[in-house]
Amino acid sequence: MLPGALAAAVILEATFQILPAFVLLSRQNPVLQTLSAPAVLLVWLYVMANVIVLGAEINWHRRRARLGGTAGAGGAGSDDKPLPAPGSPTAGRRTRG
Numbered sequence: 001m002l003p004g005a006l007a008a009a010v011i012l013e014a015t016f017q018i019l020p021a022f023v024l025l026s027r028q029n030p031v032l033q034t035l036s037a038p039a040v041l042l043v044w045l046y047v048m049a050n051v052i053v054l055g056a057e058i059n060w061h062r063r064r065a066r067l068g069g070t071a072g073a074g075g076a077g078s079d080d081k082p083l084p085a086p087g088s089p090t091a092g093r094r095t096r097g
Contacts, residue, residue: 003062008055015047 022040026033 002055002059004055004058004060007058008051011051011054012048015044015051019044 026036
């Protein structure tokens with residue numbers, strides 16, 4: 001199992017548990033219930049997108065560490081070779097040397 005997917009699932013489930021707290025708060029104030037629903041939806045979608053990206057980054061860092069590369073961006077003077085694209089013919093092969 002991918003650790004990034006597991007981390008993203010746990011964090012997303014935590015955000016699902018926070019949503020009922022907002023619903024209880026908004027029932028006490030009808031103006032809050034009416035005007036804030038679209039804003040809360042957009043913020044929640046933004047949080048979900050960032051959590052999914054965080055999970056992808058965790059998987060990316062683990063893959064780089066497993067293949068022996070560094071997790072850095074690899075600027076000038078770096079002898080770090082880029083990883084092949086997932087669909088390329090050399091994606092599953094390791095090169096020598």
